[in-house]
Amino acid sequence: MKVGVPKEIKNHEYRVGMIPASVHELCGHGHEVYVQEGAGAAIGFSDEDYRQAGARLVAGAEEVFEQAELIVKVKELQAGERAMLRPEHTLFTYLHLAPDQAQTDDLVQSGATCIAYETVTDHAGRLPLLAPMSEVAGRMSIQAGAHCLEKYLGGRGVLLGGVPGVSPARVTIIGGGVVGQNAAAMAVGLGAQVTVVDRNMEVLRHLDHRFGNQISTLFSTAHTLDQAVIESDLVIGSVLIPGASAPKLITRDMVRRMPEGSVIVDVAIDQGGCAETSKPTTHDNPTYIVDGVVHYCVANMPGAVARTSTLALNNVTLPFIAALANKGPGQALRDDPHLLAGLNVMAGKVTYREVAEATGYTYTNPETLLGT
Numbered sequence: 001m002k003v004g005v006p007k008e009i010k011n012h013e014y015r016v017g018m019i020p021a022s023v024h025e026l027c028g029h030g031h032e033v034y035v036q037e038g039a040g041a042a043i044g045f046s047d048e049d050y051r052q053a054g055a056r057l058v059a060g061a062e063e064v065f066e067q068a069e070l071i072v073k074v075k076e077l078q079a080g081e082r083a084m085l086r087p088e089h090t091l092f093t094y095l096h097l098a099p100d101q102a103q104t105d106d107l108v109q110s111g112a113t114c115i116a117y118e119t120v121t122d123h124a125g126r127l128p129l130l131a132p133m134s135e136v137a138g139r140m141s142i143q144a145g146a147h148c149l150e151k152y153l154g155g156r157g158v159l160l161g162g163v164p165g166v167s168p169a170r171v172t173i174i175g176g177g178v179v180g181q182n183a184a185a186m187a188v189g190l191g192a193q194v195t196v197v198d199r200n201m202e203v204l205r206h207l208d209h210r211f212g213n214q215i216s217t218l219f220s221t222a223h224t225l226d227q228a229v230i231e232s233d234l235v236i237g238s239v240l241i242p243g244a245s246a247p248k249l250i251t252r253d254m255v256r257r258m259p260e261g262s263v264i265v266d267v268a269i270d271q272g273g274c275a276e277t278s279k280p281t282t283h284d285n286p287t288y289i290v291d292g293v294v295h296y297c298v299a300n301m302p303g304a305v306a307r308t309s310t311l312a313l314n315n316v317t318l319p320f321i322a323a324l325a326n327k328g329p330g331q332a333l334r335d336d337p338h339l340l341a342g343l344n345v346m347a348g349k350v351t352y353r354e355v356a357e358a359t360g361y362t363y364t365n366p367e368t369l370l371g372t
């Protein structure tokens with residue numbers, strides 16, 4: 001199969017869909033891999049590294065899309081990239097379609113087969129292709145939040161861990177999944193006073209077991225959320241309902257009642273964000289202030305630590321890329337219900353229920369399209 005790796009073009013996005021070692025693996029199975037010149041240069045993977053791995057280097061994204069049947073990326077296609085997508089293409093990347101009507105419309109119109117990393121599952125119902133980036137973003141969220149609490153960025157001027165004689169900052173983490181647990185570990189490490197809110201008792205039990213009395217856990221209700229949020233210096237938004245738009249758990253009224261200079265890091269912004277006041281920002285301009293509350297809402301946080309993130313992502317995507325290339329997308333999807341869970345759009349139909357509900361399309365069972 002012909003596999004294509006375009007250079008990422010989102011703001012300060014330096015990750016790359018395939019590293020040379022992944023390319024080498026696919027070429028070893030007889031596939032042709034077309035890599036856009038400079039695709040990995042920013043994180044130390046030169047064009048020569050790719051050539052030695054067996055890739056064919058091409059000058060522009062147009063040529064990658066022209067040559068390839070399977071397109072492997074990191075972030076969702078930007079408008080200019082979407083114009084190059086054809087029915088013969090299979091796209092394998094993060095999509096986050098529920099809050100993105102324009103992208104959904106374009107993918108549906110393209111006729112392409114679009115598989116979202118973030119909804120591929122594993123045997124335990126987890127999200128193995130989202131997990132490594134959630135580990136990264138969870139860890140980064142506390143760094144970002146600590147930075148935003150500094151006075152010159154509009155923050156309260158509070159040090160997360162406090163100092164002897166002065167209380168530490170209060171950190172509330174909404175959603176105790178992969179992002180939430182990694183955020184908790186960092187916040188505990190820095191000496192903050194940490195509360196994690198989740199609606200899944202198993203998650204809360206696991207957190208209690210892991211962190212003991214270093215954190216407090218709270219069952220998520222409108223009341224507990226309200227209390228925790230308005231008393232916090234730093235709130236991390238890390239909820240997820242797979243494929244769906246994030247629930248707006250932090251209302252405008254709660255933001256109004258938060259202390260001046262407190263901070264919301266809404267990691268869930270890639271699914272639309274869990275605060276009513278959240279809107280996506282970029283690494284260039286990561287924060288804005290509403291009612292005195294600093295909002296950090298960067299939708300591609302792991303792009304800032306692109307080398308670590310790319311390696312972690314390739315570790316988990318490579319087996320699926322190999323299956324798609326070796327068997328062809330149809331057979332690979334028929335053979336593996338976990339990969340099939342990643343299928344969001346195919347042949348002009350939306351094949352993921354939560355995405356269809358959020359974007360106004362009729363849901364089509366992917367099995368009817370695949371003839372399984």
Ligand SMILES: NC(=O)C1=CN([C@@H]2O[C@H](COP(=O)(O)OP(=O)(O)OC[C@H]3O[C@@H](n4cnc5c(N)ncnc54)[C@H](O)[C@@H]3O)[C@@H](O)[C@H]2O)C=CC1
Nearest residue numbers: 133134137175177178179198199200220239240299300301
């Ligand atoms: N901005 C960025 O750069 C990145 C964003 N993310 C996003 O972070 C979000 C979280 O991802 P993960 O931690 O991997 O998901 P996860 O599935 O591991 O955890 C989500 C948690 O939210 C909880 N939850 C759902 N509804 C809730 C409610 N009403 N109240 C309290 N808790 C609730 C679930 O029980 C679950 O424990 C996702 O939207 C993901 O796409 C992930 C990586 C990078």
Ligand SMILES: CC(=O)C(=O)O
Nearest residue numbers: 133270299300301302
């Ligand atoms: C998951 C995601 O949105 C990212 O890694 O950028």
Ligand SMILES: [Mg+2]
Nearest residue numbers: 256257258260
């Ligand atoms: Mg206020």
